[in-house]
Amino acid sequence: MAKVLMKGNEAIGEAAIRAGCLNYFAYPITPQSEVAEYLSKRLPEVGGVFLQGESEVAVGYMIFGASGAGERVMTTSSSPGISLMSEAISYIAAAQCPAVFVNIMRGGPGLGGILPSQGDYFQATKGGGHGDYHLLVLAPDGVQEAVEMTMQAFGLAEKYRNPVMVMGDGMIGQMMEPVEFPDDLKTEPTNKDDWATNGMSTRKSKKSNLVKSLFLDPAELNQHNLNLKAKYEQMKKEDVQYELYNTDGDYQVLIASYGTMSRVCRTAIDMLKAEGIEVAMFRPKTLFPFPEKQVHDAAVKDSCKCVISIEMSMGQMVEDVQRCVMGKKPVEFYGECGGEIPSPEKIIEIVKELIG
Structure with missing residues (x-):
């Protein structure tokens, strides 16, 4: 076609x-x-x-x-x-x-x-x-x-x-x-x-x-x-829909993101991988119903140190992520709004801060 x-x-x-x-x-x-x-x-x-x-x-x-x-x-x-x-x-x-x-x-x-x-x-x-x-x-x-x-x-x-x-x-x-x-x-x-x-x-x-x-x-x-x-x-x-990115192996951080913001996150993950830092992403395609079990399972993997929800908001989806992770891993948030979109470089900086 x-x-x-x-x-x-x-x-x-x-x-x-x-x-x-x-x-x-x-x-x-x-x-x-x-x-x-x-x-x-x-x-x-x-x-x-x-x-x-x-x-x-x-x-x-x-x-x-x-x-x-x-x-x-x-x-x-x-x-x-x-x-x-x-x-x-x-x-x-x-x-x-x-x-x-x-x-x-x-x-x-x-x-x-x-x-x-x-x-x-x-x-x-x-x-x-x-x-x-x-x-x-x-x-x-x-x-x-x-x-x-x-x-x-x-x-x-x-x-x-x-x-x-x-x-x-x-x-x-x-x-x-x-x-x-x-x-x-x-x-x-x-x-x-x-x-x-x-x-x-x-x-x-x-x-x-x-x-x-x-x-x-x-x-x-x-x-x-x-x-x-x-x-x-x-x-x-x-009718739950979602995408997992770079979750096959071990990863230190799981990013939760959706929409076009997830595309920026995907670029950051690829750039981090080139540096030898493994980061994965969970992307809900349905925001309701939210993929509860899938985000929980991705978050509780032994190698994962923390989860971060990256959004173009002041923190909304992060509440659903926290609910699904159920306190088993720390859940952080980063967001910007007003029309400015976080760059891959900014996301890389945040991830590196999280893993020390």
């Missing part, structure tokens, strides 16, 4: 179309506005629907409406925009509707800046909105994985009838890389007739479907939450 050079944001838009998504609603916000710009031209060519909402709040509920009707639907935004959609995301999760959200993160908190960040880890993995719910969160390390994970996201959303988030940073949205669009990642739409509000005449049924998130009876609401929890536990069993 031939590769084509594309900007990350445009490749994400094309990947959604290749995955069978013909419904896209969005509101512009940097550094991801090119997704909407691309799809505003591309979707009409394939019989799709592009609509710019009056706000991110409105877009969130447009997504809810389309997903409740059983349509493949996606939106893209950046950090403050996702915040404004959080109420709708909670409703979509509670109503068990499939939808795909892409967050190309920018610096925060507040208005912050438009440069890359990983400061939305808590927002994505710990709910973000109200109530007990989770998104399945995919974290690509570059444009090719952003394409693949966007395509995978629609199948996962329908498998679990749950929102799925693809979470990249501003670099992924703005960089250009050669990509291909694998045909085998497109999934056939699941049968939605038993739950979607897609019209009784459409499904030739005398039974009406109701999509809701309101449960006034306490016992019924409790059972609903237990059902949702069981679904999240299923995600943990069936």
Whole structure:
């Protein structure tokens, strides 16, 4: 399959179309506005629907409406925009509707800046909105994985009838890389007739479907939450994704990193290896479900002296790493935010300080 050079944001838009998504609603916000710009031209060519909402709040509920009707639907935004959609995301999760959200993160908190960040880890993995719910969160390390994970996201959303988030940073949205669009990642739409509000005449049924998130009876609401929890536990069993780098032999330090930050770490590890210093990396591809057992097993190896979580944040994923390591090895943290990205040389300096 031939590769084509594309900007990350445009490749994400094309990947959604290749995955069978013909419904896209969005509101512009940097550094991801090119997704909407691309799809505003591309979707009409394939019989799709592009609509710019009056706000991110409105877009969130447009997504809810389309997903409740059983349509493949996606939106893209950046950090403050996702915040404004959080109420709708909670409703979509509670109503068990499939939808795909892409967050190309920018610096925060507040208005912050438009440069890359990983400061939305808590927002994505710990709910973000109200109530007990989770998104399945995919974290690509570059444009090719952003394409693949966007395509995978629609199948996962329908498998679990749950929102799925693809979470990249501003670099992924703005960089250009050669990509291909694998045909085998497109999934056939699941049968939605038993739950979607897609019209009784459409499904030739005398039974009406109701999509809701309101449960006034306490016992019924409790059972609903237990059902949702069981679904999240299923995600943990069936759809954890991760990468281990340089873990075959002995290593003194285990780096935990994700997204484009992990690519910088990989370069640092190769440079350290050339000096005779062995360092490994654990990269979660799913931030929820987090690869709990896998990071624990990599951390407790006898040769490993400590674990360090390296992030473009002030320390968010490090809490999950600490939880998984369970105190069996020291867990350190290094992070920068504001748009400045730690260099391989800086990571090498930190590692050397850790091993004395």
